Amino acid sequence: MELRRYVFKRLFQIIIIFFVILTVLFLLFRLAPGDPVSRMIDPDMTAEDARHLMEQLGLDQPLGVQYLYYIKNFFTGNFGFSFHYGQPVIRIIADRLPNTVLLFTTSIVLAAFAGVFLGKIASWHKGRSLDTTMTLGALVTHTLFLPWLALILIWVFAYKLGWFPINGMISEEIWLDPNAGLWLKTLDVAHHMVLPLGTLFLIHFGSYLLIMRSSMLETLKEDYILTARAKGLTEKTIRNRHAAPNAALPVVTSVGLSLAFSINGGALTETVFTWPGIGRELVFSVSHNDYPLAQASFLLIAMVVLLSNLVVDVLYAYLDPRIRY
Known part of the structure; x- marks a missing residue:
């Protein structure tokens, strides 16, 4: 019984820690310098093409909106598409x-x-x-x-x-x-x-x-x-x-x-x-x-x-x- 109680206690702690990690990773990659679009496409692409691509990826949305979509997608098992490979992330993993x-x-x-x-x-x-x-x-x-x-x-x-x-x-x-x-x-x-x-x-x-x-x-x-x-x-x-x-x-x-x-x-x-x-x-x-x-x-x-x-x-x-x- 004590072991079962210990396991439930640890699982609760793991959920909290994992949620913190989830949030830190979101901020870490969004606040890091660099533009993912310029790395994906030919550097000679026009500004309009780059803006259109940003809209498709949802990177033009405010940080808070991106975070809500990020949490929703995680709990629904949708990790999105790789910017580079153009394939679902879950398939690559x-x-x-x-x-x-x-x-x-x-x-x-x-x-x-x-x-x-x-x-x-x-x-x-x-x-x-x-x-x-x-x-x-x-x-x-x-x-x-x-x-x-x-x-x-x-x-x-x-x-x-x-x-x-x-x-x-x-x-x-x-x-x-x-x-x-x-x-x-x-x-x-x-x-x-x-x-x-x-x-x-x-x-x-x-x-x-x-x-x-x-x-x-x-x-x-x-x-x-x-x-x-x-x-x-x-x-x-x-x-x-x-x-x-x-x-x-x-x-x-x-x-x-x-x-x-x-x-x-x-x-x-x-x-x-x-x-x-x-x-x-x-x-x-x-x-x-x-x-x-x-x-x-x-x-x-x-x-x-x-x-x-x-x-x-x-x-x-x-x-x-x-x-x-």
Whole structure:
């Protein structure tokens, strides 16, 4: 009952926060310098054509009227048309979102499993050469500058060795071939995915290993670990069944938030690898004053982040019986 009350309370807070974000985004894009019309059409267009286009887009209305239409359209699921693409924003997001989810969810899940597993081993061998090597390796990968790492991987494995494609998500010759089956297309996407996936894996893996190692070291000091040893349980059983599940709780929080923020596609990663996802479209829409597309992208990110925080809090209560709300 207490958990249910907590969830309803958090949902009420999320609605208020989201409404604030909704308003701030509207003002942010409307008050920003720049004219979206001049970016959409040939710069040689006449003033009359530009004014007519502004009327069609509703940008000639007072700010208050635009805001009312903005709120109404949001609650009716109408995010408008992209100024640049001339397509419904919802269609553009629906096309790009699966690409982002595929790349970032896969990389974060793989990094989390590897980080938890190796962090557990590193803590169990505290002070030894294995622990030192793992910790230093995690610190190096965690502090690497993502674009630099991505460019190095591209230069070595794509340009010099030619093992992987330099950019993009698919090979047009394969996807346009009517004889190419689903398996061949899947392998093609996986082939393009190796370098961006490897970049994201290395960046996230280090943080998960360090978090798990630190949490595991604290957990091993708990009384129930001493009790487990007094009962004669093996070290492997104590580590895997008693210490690791509780030590992994901070990693759950980190993974939940990473998955939430990854919905923006990691603008740097998608830009460097020309990966057709939400992050790349977000950068493009902001730089070209494409208000509808940029607003919808930011709102999607905000919604996922807020709900992910709630899911992580609720998940904590199920993973650790000592936590009560």
